[in-house]
Structure formats: structure tokens, C-alpha cells
Amino acid sequence: MAARFARTRARSRALAAPLTPEDMMLQSMEDASPAKWHLAHTTWFFEEFILKPRLPGYRSPDDRFALLFNSYYVQAGPRHARDKRGLISRPGLDDVWAYRAQVDDGIAALMQAGRDDLDQIAALVELGCHHEMQHQELLVTDLLHGLSHNPLLPAYRDPAPKPVSQERPLSFTRHDGGLVEIGHDPGDPAFAYDCEGPRHRVFLEPFALADRPVTNRDWIAFMDDGGYRTPTLWLMDGFAACEAASWDRPLYWWRQDDEWWTFTLRGAQPVNLDAPAVHVSYYEADAFARWAGARLPTEAEWEHACAGVAIEGNFLDAREFRPLPGGGLWGDVWEWTQSPFTPYPGFRPPEGAIGEYNGKFMVNQFVLRGGSCATPVEQMRESYRTFFHPHQRWQMLGLRLARDA
Incomplete structure (x- = not known):
């Protein structure tokens, strides 16, 4: 220690x-x-x-x-x-x-x-x-x-070339579902936050989870098809937020010389079409999923699908500070789920001020899974759940599609 x-x-x-x-x-x-x-x-x-x-x-x-x-x-x-x-x-x-x-x-x-x-x-x-x-x-x-508010767009780390990549078709892996267990086992000595337990049973209908996150290429297709201007794709609160904030692209994007650019910790860069889409809110992620004929996974589906998958990916330790193409289940971007951040059955916060760490935030937020290019890999585990309000975008927030099997 x-x-x-x-x-x-x-x-x-x-x-x-x-x-x-x-x-x-x-x-x-x-x-x-x-x-x-x-x-x-x-x-x-x-x-x-x-x-x-x-x-x-x-x-x-x-x-x-x-x-x-x-x-x-x-x-x-x-x-x-x-x-x-x-x-x-x-x-x-x-x-x-x-x-x-x-x-x-x-x-x-x-x-x-x-x-x-x-x-x-x-x-x-x-x-x-x-x-x-x-x-x-x-x-x-x-x-x-x-x-990002500095007109000079200064880089935190030296700029690096955009990685060479190629389009990866979207495919899904089917999972049988059934009665599964998720969450941290109180008897497990490994570290977990209080909100990750106790371990409990959840019944899942058969489902399929995408084999890659939604990419910038996918997102541009959504934009070009009028996704930000089609209210029937959006939750009512989401479209109200979209209109109030004039959203028509992910945070940090702009158009330059007929190409999409974005601001990153490595400075201004052309959008990498095959990297995971990032800096999108829950509302945007949900609208995209509807447009794609899919949905966001639940956190139980996400945890069940990632069980036993090695925690390897583009985390903070790689010092890339940006999502990269070709990622798997872990790293690059936190992935929105449709699950509200609420207590698991049997949850009890610790006594004293330490008990204020998570329990008091269990309202009006949604769970994300998988970690990002800004998350230390040492922090990650299958049961780890982070949470943000549905309108927030400044974190490394992306999505992976799910659908009923």
C-alpha cells in the first residue's frame, strides 16, 4: 500500500x-x-x-x-x-x-x-x-x-500524427442472458467503492452488444442525416437541452476546409473517423442509438458481457490523452448505459463523512462503464461504475450500442 x-x-x-x-x-x-x-x-x-x-x-x-x-x-x-x-x-x-x-x-x-x-x-x-x-x-x-477557450488552442502534450486506421464494420455479439450476478462481492478483499456492491442477482433477457464503440464516422452519418434536428429521435428533456445549447455536433468540434476538426489535449487535430466518438451527452447517445435502430445497454448487460475480458486498452497510462481506433471493451471512452445511478439492493453507505462519497449522488445521473483514455488503468475493475448528469459532455464520454437478441 x-x-x-x-x-x-x-x-x-x-x-x-x-x-x-x-x-x-x-x-x-x-x-x-x-x-x-x-x-x-x-x-x-x-x-x-x-x-x-x-x-x-x-x-x-x-x-x-x-x-x-x-x-x-x-x-x-x-x-x-x-x-x-x-x-x-x-x-x-x-x-x-x-x-x-x-x-x-x-x-x-x-x-x-x-x-x-x-x-x-x-x-x-x-x-x-x-x-x-x-x-x-x-x-x-x-x-x-x-x-479549449484559448483562441491559440494550446496543446497540453506535444501534437502527434493522426493514427492510420481503417473502417471497422459494426458487428454484435449475442449473450444469452438469464439470471446473472453483478457488483462487488463484500467478501472479496480487492478494493471497490461502496456503490459497487453488494453483489446481487439480475435477470437479463437475451441481448447483443456491439463489438466496438460508436465511431466518429458513425457520428458524422448521424449528423448528416439530420440527427440533431429530428425531435422524434430524442427524449423530450434531451431535445430541449439540445435546442437550448444549440448542439449540432460533439463538444470541441468545428468545420475547417471542408473537414471536421476537434480540440484535444494534443492540440487541434482533424477528427479521426475511426476513433470512438467522444464528448457526447447521454441525451445525444440515446438519440444516436434510436437513429441506429438500437439502444444503449444496461449496466448489468455491460458488466455481464465484459466478465473475464482482460482489462487492457487505451488508458491514462498510455499518455495518448485521446481515443484511438480499434479499441475493445475497455478504455478510450466511458460508455453511457441506460441505467440510472441508484443503489444496489442492500446498499448501505459507511458511517461518517466517508459515507458521503457516493450515496448522496444517487439521483438524476446515469451510469457509464469501461474507463477512458483519461482513467488510470489501476483504477479499473469489472464492477466499477462512474456517473454523470445526462447533459454533461466535457468528460471522455462515448457509447456502445446494444439491441435485443
Whole structure:
């Protein structure tokens, strides 16, 4: 666990290395947070839930950091306004790095102390590491949104040629369904968030799942066929959102010299026709599925279909920072499911502020599966479920089609 902690903290530093202090302050919307805040908040998490209650004599470098860097943990105290995190110019970046170093030293000392409660500490450190991995993903996607507002379209990482690819026909694999089990088994010692369990039974009708995600080539066909202008393809709320926001293409796309272009963390690039479509909302994904004569899978169908499939793909560790052609079930883009983010049968959140991690968000959001090019592969497992509101687009969000068999 000490090695995982060191590895996770080092990854955050590496992700921040190419950024200027000005980059670190970008907050382009309420849903996004500055990179500096992500670095400080993940540090506060270790301090608040591990060091303060368990390391005798520990003192925070500044007690006011709890106000600045708490996110939504009501039981942990007051919080700074979420939409004003980009205004926290002080403490400065050097102070945040020093804060991280102090907390890193404190966690290392605690884990080497030979205490009777070391197993409990290790479990909290593991939770903190997975929490920081989630914020690593947010750091790069929030940064992408922030940089996209700069007319110079600056690249986070050096541009790279568009990978050579070819069109891959859409095919489906049939699954028999029946009574299946999904979710994390409480008896399994491997890490999982509380919302991933308990393991339970679900009855599935026979279904078929596409062998690849929906691609940009597919999406352009939807656009050319008037998909954004055909209300009968859309949920009512979805078409209202589409009209209100003037959606007519995925986020970050524009037309240039008769070709579609997109902004990525590697700068402006022509749209790769055979890469998975990305930065589309649930509403858009659902409309596309109707247009294609298919539907979105349920999360139970997705988990059942991926059972036993090796977790290999284009994740954050590859440092591509963009979806690539030819992917399988894992990586590249998170895939929308039609399942609302609700508790599994028998779900009980933990006691205390830690119990606020997932349970309080189980309303008005939809589950996505599979991870993306911004997700650390170490975080992935068959039961992992992330969730977003149906109108959100700035994450690496895509889709895979399903249909009744």
C-alpha cells in the first residue's frame, strides 16, 4: 500500500509537470476545477480522514485549508463555493506543493509505525489513492475544457500524427442472458467503492452488444442525416437541452476546409473517423442509438458481457490523452448505459463523512462503464461504475450500442 500511495502521488505530480502556474488556475465552468485545487483537495482528503484523527501531534500547515479544499463533505465542515475555486490565488502553488510534501511524509510515517490499526489505515489510504486517481482524470479533462477557450488552442502534450486506421464494420455479439450476478462481492478483499456492491442477482433477457464503440464516422452519418434536428429521435428533456445549447455536433468540434476538426489535449487535430466518438451527452447517445435502430445497454448487460475480458486498452497510462481506433471493451471512452445511478439492493453507505462519497449522488445521473483514455488503468475493475448528469459532455464520454437478441 505504501508503494501504491507513492505511485499515485507521483502520477499527479507528473500530470502537473507540463503546466504553467497560470494553467493551474484555470476554471472554465462550475463543473470543472483548477489543477491546483485538485492537487490540494486530494491532499486534504488524506489529511482530514487519516492524519488528523490518527497521527498524534499532527498539525496542518494552515487550518484554513480545510475550508478551501473540502469539496462536498458536509460533516467535515464548511466549504468554499465550488464555482469560485479558480479565484483561490493564495495559497500559491509552492505552498500547495509543500502541503503535499508534508502530508506525504505524514502518511509514510503513519504506515511505518507498526500500529495495531494498520489494516484500517491501509484501507483508508487505498480509498484515498483511488479518490486521487479519480481526480487525476478530472484534472486532465477539466484542463482540456479550460484550454479549449484559448483562441491559440494550446496543446497540453506535444501534437502527434493522426493514427492510420481503417473502417471497422459494426458487428454484435449475442449473450444469452438469464439470471446473472453483478457488483462487488463484500467478501472479496480487492478494493471497490461502496456503490459497487453488494453483489446481487439480475435477470437479463437475451441481448447483443456491439463489438466496438460508436465511431466518429458513425457520428458524422448521424449528423448528416439530420440527427440533431429530428425531435422524434430524442427524449423530450434531451431535445430541449439540445435546442437550448444549440448542439449540432460533439463538444470541441468545428468545420475547417471542408473537414471536421476537434480540440484535444494534443492540440487541434482533424477528427479521426475511426476513433470512438467522444464528448457526447447521454441525451445525444440515446438519440444516436434510436437513429441506429438500437439502444444503449444496461449496466448489468455491460458488466455481464465484459466478465473475464482482460482489462487492457487505451488508458491514462498510455499518455495518448485521446481515443484511438480499434479499441475493445475497455478504455478510450466511458460508455453511457441506460441505467440510472441508484443503489444496489442492500446498499448501505459507511458511517461518517466517508459515507458521503457516493450515496448522496444517487439521483438524476446515469451510469457509464469501461474507463477512458483519461482513467488510470489501476483504477479499473469489472464492477466499477462512474456517473454523470445526462447533459454533461466535457468528460471522455462515448457509447456502445446494444439491441435485443
